Amino acid sequence: MAKHPYVLLSVAMSIDGYIDDSSDAPLALSNQADFDRVDEVRAGCDAILVGAGTIRADDPRLLVRSPTRRADRVARGLTETPLKVTITRDGDLDPGRRFFSLGDVEKIVYATSPCADKARDRLAHVATIVDAGDPLDLPAVLSDLSERGVTRLMVEGGQAVHTLFLTSGLVDELHLVIAPFFVGDSRATRFVTDGAFPRNPANPMTLAEARPIGDVVLLRYLPADHTSGRPR
Template sequence: MLDRPYVLLSCGMSIDGYVDSPSDERLLLSNAADFDRVDEVRAGCDAILVGAGTVRVDNPRLLIRDETRRAARIARGLPPDPVKVTVTGTCGLDPAARFFTLGDADKLVYCATPALPSAEEKLGKVATVVDAGDPVDLTRVITDLAGRGVNRLMVEGGGTIHTGFLTGGLADELQLVVAPFFVGDSRAPRFVGDGCFPWGPERRADLTEVRQIGDVVLLRYALSERYRD
């Protein structure tokens, strides 16, 4: 068994499988109740991972919003927020992004080997920069995270990251929220890209839960024998 964290993928998409619009304006794919659910899931994780593209485009905070959940983490001997993790091939990241500047959680940047020197110079004061191989090796990333005490990892995208974890067989669970509308524009990014996925017509993923949350639907899939209900 690979020594790695439990990996939970989380994503929201439109009925036709898009995770954003082609415009610069962020597309909201969820509602207040589901955002609160995601906050609860985050609070139960040791680290949250997003790709560098998500850091650039969405400028996420990746912090626990609910103060009761933050206090509960502290009571368990944990920091109030999970470790923030990003993965980059080129280090096209701004050290002033909210990923780096908000919250006291540790920040880890897994960087492709050729970009390592520039990443350390650019981000070394705001994050820990780690060699992730050439090209970036997600197995190497999560093995290193396990060595840093990360037992439960939440992966929040984007599409390239989700595709890598799924095609690499590195995901244990998928929490997929479907919003009640279509985007209908192929210029918009999708949940995943092309790839050879372990689940197909001959091997269906195991659907373990369907839950309506206001006007969206949560679908939970077990993707490995390590799945925890």
């Protein structure tokens, strides 16, 4: 059986399940205390993964922000911030985005076979490009990351990536933060799309923690058969 990193999926959403609204500006779904918690979780991971759509829409930095946490990682022989990972089905990514331009750390792009050459042409000077099959083979992606020394992977979205990981049954831990408001706009983006989720009413996840953080609440879920935080 191929070895996979421990996969922690992190998301914040509104009470009615939206991770963004329909405006051009990103929707703030958390508070400073929770942003600091997320930074701590990032600092404890070997890699952070987002989808190509998130890079295009939000231009995330995906860096550990705390100088103390960065210094602690360096003292442990690690890079200041975890390596950055994305997956793409079209290779349509701008090498000038902060995902690629910020952070002295390796960036890895897993591209489906039909767009792998396009991704290499655009991004080979700023990232490592890996052919991820057609359709994208998520277990193979995780196996490749494991071979690169990734034992703990943080997945931060967006919707298509959340759906892919959760329907594939490859999430070991879910951090779900609930913001104290509704979005109420069907044009906006929900946490996940339709799919066949292994964790369904007949096979639910286990609530391991419920913690208020200011005006938001963190719900930490584990698969029902999962009892540790160790990599598979």
